[in-house]
Amino acid sequence: MSTDRGPLLEVSHVTKRFPRPEGPGLLTVLEDINLSLAPGEFVSLIGPSGCGKTTLIRLMSGLMGCDDGWIALRNERFESVPKGVGFVFQEPALLPWCTVSENIAFALTASADAGKRRPGVDDLVNKQLELTSLTPFASYYPTQISGGMQQRVGLARALVGSPDVLFMDEPLSALDAFTRTALQADLGRIIEAAATTTVLVTHDIDEAIFMSDRVVVMKANPGEIAQIVDVPLARPRSHEALLDDADYVALRTELMRILLKVSPHIFNNSGN
Ligand SMILES: Nc1ncnc2c1ncn2[C@@H]1O[C@H](COP(=O)(O)OP(=O)(O)OP(=O)(O)O)[C@@H](O)[C@H]1O
Ligand SMILES: [Mg+2]
Structure with a gap:
């Protein structure tokens, strides 16, 4: 069974290769x-495209197996998606024929019709609706709410089963800059309240700093992991307060410098 000691999720000497699309042989991706996540920690992965x-x-969540090394959740190695893992992707992929609350319930029941019949589901869904400020929209359909709200439904759906680890792959990148900034604050508050260990992939340095306890630069x-940078900024965080926070500005500069070192053309169009 689970133990509270040691890392919640551990990645050890993991290597992954794919067949080369252009010919024979394997590409080492x-x-x-090596990476360890402490319980409740928020870690971002940033780095050049590809x-x-x-x-x-995908490896850390068991969607795919590794070629060398191992990954363990609560000291148990796994080769397929283990229990207690939640996902939020770039597109929320909500069921269009289900309301907001039915979409959230679906994660618990795996059947939209059964959603209302299972005891306890209503309470769990209502709690998530409240946490994500979606209660007034519970009976709306996905096409009747904004992209930012749809992404909040995606987050509520991921959190309703109380996952041990939440994986988010560029969850905000399809949104406009203002909605994105507002949602970063929402996500921070919601995930902090749920105390869920989280791994976020983002291309946005500010988002990585704002959300994270540590930023992994690849x-x-x-x-490969080039460097792991601690983010010792107090929580709760606000964009306003960070605007002229010297530690925030220094972290931003440090991350930019590391990214430029690992990928000299990352901030222009001449490649990676
Ligand atoms: N299933 C696959 N088969 C073959 N090659 C793959 C596969 N999935 C990914 N790759 C290759 O692995 C490399 C890493 O891809 P990956 O999608 O993990 O990068 P990424 O850092 O998420 O990029 P981006 O920032 O653009 O999303 C790329 O070269 C990609 O072409
Ligand atoms: Mg990607």
Whole structure:
């Protein structure tokens, strides 16, 4: 059974190879990745396009197996998606014929019709609706709410089963800048309240700092962890308060410098 000691999730010497699309042989996409997540920790993965961020969270969540090394949740190694894992992707992929609350309930029942019949489901769904400020929209259909609200439904659906670890792959990148900033604050508050261990993939340095306890910077070809940067900013955080926070500005500069070192063209269009 579970133990509260040690890391919640551990990645040890993980390597992943894919067949080369252009010919024979294998492409090493990730090499010798080592990472431990403490319970309740929020970790972001940033790095150039193609460095293996999505592949790494697919491995960490059991969606895909690794070629070398191992990954363990509460000291138990796994090769398929273990119990207690939640996902939020770039597109929330809500069921269009289900209301907001039915979409959230679906995660618990795996059947929209059965959603209302299982005892306890209503309470859990109502709690998530409240946490994500969606209670007034419980009976709306996905097409009747904004993209930002749809993404909040996606988050509520991921959290309703109280996952041990939440994996988010660019959950806000399809949104406009203002909605995105507002949702970062919402996500921070909601995930903090749920105390869920979280791994976020993002291309946005500010988002990574705002949300995280640690930022993992990756390099490409092969994908490796270049550096892990601690984010010792007090919580709760607000964008306003961080605007002229010297520690925040210093962290931002440090991350930019690391990214430029691992990927000199990352901030222009001449490649990775
Ligand atoms: N199923 C697959 N088969 C073959 N190659 C793959 C597969 N999935 C990913 N790759 C390759 O692995 C590398 C890393 O891909 P991945 O999607 O993990 O990068 P990423 O860091 O998430 O990029 P982005 O920031 O653009 O989302 C890329 O070169 C990609 O082409
Ligand atoms: Mg990706």
